[in-house]
Amino acid sequence: MSRYIREGDNPDLTEERRKASFDTEAMAELFWGARNLMRRREIANYVEQHREFDDPQPTAFMTREELIENATRKAVLTMEHAEKAIDITRDEESHYFNALTMGIDGNPFGLHLVMAIPTIMNNADEGQQDEWLPKALNREFIATYAQTEMGHGTNLKKLETTATYDPKTQEFILHSPTITSTKWWPGNLGKSSNYSVVMAQLYSQGKCYGAHPFFVQLRDLRTHKPLPGITVGDIGPKFGINTNDNGFLRFDQVRIPRRSMFMKHAKILPDGTYVPPSHSKLNYSAMVYVRAAVVSLMASHLLACSTIAVRYSCIRRQGEITPGTGEVKVLDYQTQQYRIFPQIARGVAFRLSGNYIIQLYRQTMTDIKNGDISAVPDLHAISCGLKAVTSYQGALGLEQCRMACGGHGYLQASGFPLQYTVAIGACTYEGENMVMLLQTARHLIKMAKAIRSGRPPKPNKVIDYLFKKGPTKCLIDQTYDPNYQSVLEAFEHLSRRVTLEVYDRLVQLQQQGRSYELAWNECAVDLCKATRAHVRTFLAKTFVEEVNKIADISLKSVFQDLLQLYLFYEVTECAAGLLEDGFMSGQQLTYAKKNVYDALAKIRPNAAAIVDSFDISDRELQSVLGRRDGNVYENLLKWAQMSPLNKHDVLPFHHKYLGKMMDEARQKSKL
Numbered sequence: 001m002s003r004y005i006r007e008g009d010n011p012d013l014t015e016e017r018r019k020a021s022f023d024t025e026a027m028a029e030l031f032w033g034a035r036n037l038m039r040r041r042e043i044a045n046y047v048e049q050h051r052e053f054d055d056p057q058p059t060a061f062m063t064r065e066e067l068i069e070n071a072t073r074k075a076v077l078t079m080e081h082a083e084k085a086i087d088i089t090r091d092e093e094s095h096y097f098n099a100l101t102m103g104i105d106g107n108p109f110g111l112h113l114v115m116a117i118p119t120i121m122n123n124a125d126e127g128q129q130d131e132w133l134p135k136a137l138n139r140e141f142i143a144t145y146a147q148t149e150m151g152h153g154t155n156l157k158k159l160e161t162t163a164t165y166d167p168k169t170q171e172f173i174l175h176s177p178t179i180t181s182t183k184w185w186p187g188n189l190g191k192s193s194n195y196s197v198v199m200a201q202l203y204s205q206g207k208c209y210g211a212h213p214f215f216v217q218l219r220d221l222r223t224h225k226p227l228p229g230i231t232v233g234d235i236g237p238k239f240g241i242n243t244n245d246n247g248f249l250r251f252d253q254v255r256i257p258r259r260s261m262f263m264k265h266a267k268i269l270p271d272g273t274y275v276p277p278s279h280s281k282l283n284y285s286a287m288v289y290v291r292a293a294v295v296s297l298m299a300s301h302l303l304a305c306s307t308i309a310v311r312y313s314c315i316r317r318q319g320e321i322t323p324g325t326g327e328v329k330v331l332d333y334q335t336q337q338y339r340i341f342p343q344i345a346r347g348v349a350f351r352l353s354g355n356y357i358i359q360l361y362r363q364t365m366t367d368i369k370n371g372d373i374s375a376v377p378d379l380h381a382i383s384c385g386l387k388a389v390t391s392y393q394g395a396l397g398l399e400q401c402r403m404a405c406g407g408h409g410y411l412q413a414s415g416f417p418l419q420y421t422v423a424i425g426a427c428t429y430e431g432e433n434m435v436m437l438l439q440t441a442r443h444l445i446k447m448a449k450a451i452r453s454g455r456p457p458k459p460n461k462v463i464d465y466l467f468k469k470g471p472t473k474c475l476i477d478q479t480y481d482p483n484y485q486s487v488l489e490a491f492e493h494l495s496r497r498v499t500l501e502v503y504d505r506l507v508q509l510q511q512q513g514r515s516y517e518l519a520w521n522e523c524a525v526d527l528c529k530a531t532r533a534h535v536r537t538f539l540a541k542t543f544v545e546e547v548n549k550i551a552d553i554s555l556k557s558v559f560q561d562l563l564q565l566y567l568f569y570e571v572t573e574c575a576a577g578l579l580e581d582g583f584m585s586g587q588q589l590t591y592a593k594k595n596v597y598d599a600l601a602k603i604r605p606n607a608a609a610i611v612d613s614f615d616i617s618d619r620e621l622q623s624v625l626g627r628r629d630g631n632v633y634e635n636l637l638k639w640a641q642m643s644p645l646n647k648h649d650v651l652p653f654h655h656k657y658l659g660k661m662m663d664e665a666r667q668k669s670k671l
């Protein structure tokens, strides 16, 4: 019996769980890996046993100050408990523990862990690492990553903060020369951090060498007051992540020692001589890390929101399908399945590619340490495209899940506002999505040039297909092929065609006299399409490869249903492109749609068990609608009764305004 079925649960949800064609626990093991699943359970138990991690009230009812204080309290507890609760050397355990204890809306260590420490690990030289890393890991300071300025986020070449080297004192002078040079956005900068990685234009011997990272103390270690010459604060409430004190920062001729510059790659010698790095973008590795991590992060958001939507749709009865047979669970409506199930399939696809890209990141960082930088452009290209596509599709998917839950989906109690507002930040941070799509397109255009000139680069799993000659006509038909060769070939065809077409147009525009840059801008929409097609191909191939590795037949069959849905849903999504050049026929599109509907029907009886197997706890979901026990209605009422507005039957200012107004209106009408 499913470990998710317990006495007192909503019977509709129990009925769904009993219907499953597979063992939920075995599926959870497959999804997470046996060891990880066991550790997840142990960590979750640990947190449940320490009630001090509980929020004093739902965070939706807290003011911003209360939110930040509560997050700070829990962050310190988290660090105190970490060594007892987890193996701190395992990232998976840290991420999970942090998510359970601190939630997803931000915490004072967010940027310290995600960007500052990776920058120290990958950009500090040995001496600097010896000095900074133990203190960073030991929480002797909290650091953030200050790069974006009020005037520039994307175009790093135009950052205005300066770091001018003074050989006489062997110091850099940090300065914010204009209002627009104010650092703006860095997470945890406003109030929590006392150190920061600061990106500034490096000047030495009268020459500018571009943006470089520096490690800068911002606040006094004892008083926590900003150091002389430093102005720092919170940027105010935002669309979401209001538990995070995203901040602003200005420097007024602040002097820092020469060794504050990160010197693993580029260096300034004591006399001011600049030593360039082996690759000009090695200083950007923390951004590459977060871009890669976003893929898994989006998987987590999608799987959480589809868990909420599926569970709620199992207990929500509304309307009849066959008149007179009683109200159905809303999950029985095909439209509901069409809204929610593709989000599950995409979540799984993102998880599988997310694992791949993080491995590629780790391998590339190891290679760089060993002096091999050859994988840097490939990692950059695929991580930019994946970050942009998964964050965009993730955002759309979360919104579908919310809308699938009707009015209650719009409540903070649903958990959707928290998930959505956190997730959509990823469309912007770490490189705005259009900009990221265009970065991948740069790489694709190089590949197109190589194809046209008949000189393929050295073999590379991600782009090799571009150099293949695929079928000239789409081969999708009604026969079942577990390798989905014809669908993958269709994606490859579309990617190859769009890439080559946009390349040819770029060349043609230049032949007509446009500069490369102007031609590029005229082709930008299609360049983004090429990236999307390329990323779709990558996600789809990774999904097929991973499903083919599954040995257990009953579990494999569930994954195959999700894969079928994923692939044919993507075919329908890019149908215009496949039909445009006559590659796919209208009839084949009809087959694709039929495959989507068939997959929805196959997934329907397993849906509740599938989302259970993602093993997302109520503590993580923070959702009354998505509760494991399905007891939504009584808990919605309890939740509303906790609203601070309900502390008083009559609001203290009622008689001052509305009461007075109505009294006066009644008086007047009596006259």
Ligand SMILES: CCCCCCCC/C=C\CCCCCCC/C=C/C(=O)SCCNC(=O)CCNC(=O)[C@H](O)C(C)(C)COP(=O)(O)OP(=O)(O)OC[C@H]1O[C@@H](n2cnc3c(N)ncnc32)[C@H](O)[C@@H]1OP(=O)(O)O
Binding pocket: 095, 096, 110, 114, 145, 147, 148, 153, 154, 155, 156, 157, 187, 281, 284, 285, 287, 288, 290, 293, 294, 296, 297, 300, 376, 377, 380, 428, 429, 430, 431, 432, 435, 439, 442, 443
């Ligand atoms: C249970 C699941 C758990 C999942 C794990 C969870 C773990 C937790 C992890 C994450 C949690 C997320 C927390 C969120 C925190 C968010 C914090 C946000 C931080 C920020 O936003 S920091 C600021 C980010 N800013 C940007 O990204 C700026 C974007 N702009 C740029 O990157 C660049 O300027 C550019 C790419 C637009 C262009 O660069 P530039 O002008 O410098 O260079 P060009 O001359 O145009 O290009 C030259 C050449 O270089 C290539 N290039 C550019 N960048 C890189 C790179 N990074 N690596 C390699 N190569 C690069 C570029 O493509 C050009 O190549 P070619 O000339 O074409 O060969």
Ligand SMILES: Cc1cc2nc3c(=O)[nH]c(=O)nc-3n(C[C@H](O)[C@H](O)[C@H](O)COP(=O)(O)OP(=O)(O)OC[C@H]3O[C@@H](n4cnc5c(N)ncnc54)[C@H](O)[C@@H]3O)c2cc1C
Binding pocket: 111, 145, 146, 147, 148, 151, 152, 153, 154, 155, 184, 185, 186, 187, 241, 246, 425, 428, 429, 430, 431, 432, 433, 434, 435, 438
């Ligand atoms: C939640 C959140 C957290 C953040 N955390 C941090 C942090 O910790 N540290 C930090 O340093 N920064 C942080 N940022 C800042 C973030 O990295 C930038 O906002 C982001 O890189 C985009 O830059 P921008 O805001 O200057 O947008 P802009 O570059 O001004 O972009 C505005 C619009 O112009 C378009 N555009 C700009 N350039 C191009 C181009 N070359 N081609 C086509 N279109 C273009 C974009 O598509 C975009 O829609 C954070 C931002 C958010 C929202």
